[in-house]
Amino acid sequence: MNYFIDLAHDSLNKRNEELCGDKVEVVDTEDSVIIVLADGLGSGVKANILATMTTKIAGTMLKEGASIYETIETIAKTLPVCHVRKLAYSTFVILKIGKSGLAQLVEYDNPPLFYIRNNRELDISKKERIIHGKKILESEFEVMEGDSITIVSDGVIHAGVGGVLNLGWQWDNVLHFLLKHAQLEKTAKGITNRLMNTCIDLYEKKPGDDTTVVSIKIREPEIVSIFAGPPEKKEDDSRLMQDFLAGRGVKVVCGGTAANIASRELGEEIEVLLETGTEQVPPIGKSQVLDLVTEGVITLSCVLENLEQYVNRISLDLGVHQKGKEDGAYLLTKMLINDCTHVCFYVGQAINPAHQNPDLPKDLSIKLQVIRKIKEFLETLGKKVTVQYY
Structure with a gap:
């Protein structure tokens, strides 16, 4: 069964x-x-x-x-x-x-x-x-x-x-x-x-x-696959995308560079929907193949905050009953809370100088730390989570 x-x-x-x-x-x-x-x-x-x-x-x-x-x-x-x-x-x-x-x-x-x-x-x-x-x-x-x-x-x-x-x-x-x-x-x-x-x-x-x-x-099992950030080696772009697309379920890409890699590998242009942006969360992108395209670290940090509030019963309506709110953090949070049982992360370990001192170890990357904390909260919610690094 x-x-x-x-x-x-x-x-x-x-x-x-x-x-x-x-x-x-x-x-x-x-x-x-x-x-x-x-x-x-x-x-x-x-x-x-x-x-x-x-x-x-x-x-x-x-x-x-x-x-x-x-x-x-x-x-x-x-x-x-x-x-x-x-x-x-x-x-x-x-x-x-x-x-x-x-x-x-x-x-x-x-x-x-x-x-x-x-x-x-x-x-x-x-x-x-x-x-x-x-x-x-x-x-x-x-x-x-x-x-x-x-x-x-x-x-x-x-x-x-x-x-x-x-x-x-x-x-x-x-x-x-x-x-x-x-x-x-x-x-x-x-x-x-x-x-x-x-x-x-x-x-x-x-x-x-x-x-x-x-x-x-x-x-019924529901799977969400998330590609977040470019791989450490550029020659691994195609391998990461192949692994990501080979997985079952909903496909999500987080990050501008990741979206560019996806656009190139899929051979389609991803349109930015400026009207979906807010003061806190950058706009999402529109793709014919991918289910959701969002910005990277800022959006993921907002998702982490939303998950923490939900796990600790600070916010009960998150992801279920709110209407008219369509920014990337809300959509991804809603998906992770309600519409998945399994989450597969495909995480590139390239350091973004805008978010991190490139001289520091990659384990201290803001993106990697945020994803690890998101993984912990999802597991607290009973989700089965796997992470592959590139």
Whole structure:
């Protein structure tokens, strides 16, 4: 089955706590992706340690080939029950999605996960099993392209309790919210950001509980190839272009010299669209072959700033809901956030004297530093990124 598991998670600490009592572990193996969310009893350091123990045990055992049953049995033996509250020291959800499409789900005292398909809640059949006195719910199901799965800690369900909402947000209300935004947001990060910021608002920026969201979107792979900057040796121009054009997906060229190389190798003139420029971002170019042509370092630096704001939930609308804004940085940011799962950079290492002292090592090039930081943010967003240097 050819699909991409788009995954994003974020957490919010209970007010006045330096550590989060929730913990998420993601393990990517050859044949599956394993997601573990644990919620430690209470908050702060103790809860963080208990949740971390749970996720590490589960993640490590499943990665090494242990069965779900063996994993849960080990967790059940390792984590005792609080004698005062008669509650487990950590609740958890384990979701294993195989590359074949078969998913296994285990839930223990955590809010039920949200599963949306074709803009409707999907009801999953669950079997109850008692393991060392603990009631475990198990499920098996097939995922499909377009499915949206969201796992939350109880901090989401309790958001607003005693304040904006007397009884908290409640599971059904969160489902209604997700039914709307799973349709609007193409990415897992978009759903996570929306849900987290709503929780912050409901808590009036003073969270009464640790709050965690894990979002998963089953997507068709989308590839973006980016040619940025001329190669160190001019004789490599043709080789770089051949490699760049041989790749699948959307084609983007960043930089004036790179655009000139592309124009020469493609045998077409690239027209500069002056009306697309702004005070901050130079105009884009129009090509019959390439999907997007932008200026280099300035545009890429703006893209980096946009990505940083989006990753840190400073800007939620970036790349999705803004209208009438068509500068190069916006278009490239939108493409990287929403319209790709894989990014392939083809980076020339020639030094531009206008941006860099040619006597300094090329590793200190402003362009290379910006691209490396963009790569880091894209990987934070769950994208698969490769970089080839010339």
